[in-house]
Amino acid sequence: MAREGRHEFHGDRRRRRTIVFGSLTIVLMIALGIGLAAQVRVNDSENSLDSARPGDLLVLLDNLGRREAALREDITSLQDTLATLQQEDGGSGAALTEARERLDALSVLVGTVPATGPGIVMTVEDPRTGVGSEVLVDALQELRAAGAETVQIAGSDNDGVRIGLDSWIAGSAGAVVVDGQKVSAPFVYTAVGDPATLAAALDIPGGVVDTVARNGGQCRISQSEQVTVSALRDP
Known part of the structure; x- marks a missing residue:
């Protein structure tokens, strides 16, 4: 009887592990799906967002915030x-x-x-104050499309803003705001991912580097075997 009891206990533990790992996989797939979906929506609807009513934008931000909050709850559950x-x-x-x-x-x-x-690490110099939020959004989208795992944006008056699922960038040149925080040039992007792939994505003909140059700015991109994204999202 004791032997049967031990077999039952180990069987229950294996079943718990199977459920846990299945849940982990599902949560991670959902999170990645949300990130990709958000990226596609931004790429496909930049013009519509520009003309959207403030109320509609607030609803959109609220929905994204709720999704991120749900992911945080999943993290807490997984930690337990x-x-x-x-x-x-x-x-x-x-x-x-x-x-x-x-x-x-x-x-x-x-x-x-x-x-x-x-x-x-990409530094965007803007001596003529010609680089606005649309250029910074393009840079972020190129990094995401090239496989960046995580990104932060810092400025001369900011230690860094961690980009999350519900992040947003707005404002004209000289008055850029990232997630509600003012970020002034030079803008410094730090992204974790394959260095060569990320750098190539930013420097394609007609891409981010060229766009910054057309707006009177300059990009400096350095590849490294180790960069640190230290900014955190506020729970």
Whole structure:
């Protein structure tokens, strides 16, 4: 009887792990899907957003905020689950390691933890005050399309704003606002991802580098084996 009881216990634990990892995978896929969908919506509807009523924009921002809040709740739940697994497994095992890695990836996506890895730092100089929010949005979209895992934007008067699922950039040249915070030139993008791919995406003919130059600015892009995105999203 004791042997059967132990078999039952281990079976229950395996079933819990299967449910946990299945949930982790689903949550991560949803998060990535939201990010990609948000990117497509921005690319396809920039003109409509420009002409949208303030009330409609507030509804859009509120919906995105609710989605990010839901992801944060999922992170909290996953952290509790990990704590339970650590108690059961003594903090070891391939299953627990996989769970941690998936939780870390989701946390980076939402912007609740710093991120370090290979990537690029792009500095946009704007001596003639000709670079407005539309240019900065283009730069962000190019980085996302090139596979940037996470991005922050800093300015001369700001240590950095972490880009999240509901981030927004607005304002004319000289009065740019990112997520409600004023960001002044030079604008510094720090992005984690494949350095060569990110740099190439920004420097394609007619791309971000050329657009900045047409507006009287200049881009400097440096590739590195390790960059740090330290800004965090405010819960």
